[in-house]
Amino acid sequence: MTDRTFHTAVTIGVSLDGYIARPDGDIEWLTTRGAEAGDTGYLEFLAGIDTLALGRKTYEKVLTFGFWPYEGKQVAVLSSTLTTDDARVTVHRTLDDLLAHLTSSGAQRVYVDGGQLIQTFLREDLLDEITITTAPVLIGSGIPLYGALDRDVDLRLTAAKVLDAGFMQTTYVRDRA
16 A cells, blocks of 8 residues: 555564563563653654554553553554454454555554554555664563564664663664665
């Protein structure tokens, strides 16, 4: 889908060895350290987006938070299996359906979240920007941020900064030149 009218962006925390969660989906290793990083720019990032595209597992993880962090945002979930009567989200069975929904709903800036969905957007050349906040911890195994790709994905570094407590944050944009 090369004629997109919306911009896609990711902001995500990873371990130094490149994992976004433990094999069972646990992110305690990040949440217990996250406050030590100081201001990561997440609230500013969230304020600048109008729509979220979530994978099913990420949506289900958000439901465990005890509050809905996306009030006032359009939220679309990509899942072939999820059934829900949650009026806060729309569920799409295929990537094509999700992309058509994002276009028809007037999405401008879309936050893509969820390991498998991020990997899908990378494989399909649909990701425009990625901000990675690296935690100073090795967890040894887990769910990787990146999956197998059938070609190189060229990126251009646009920002890098050292945060508190040894965290590092880098932002890249997709270099399609």
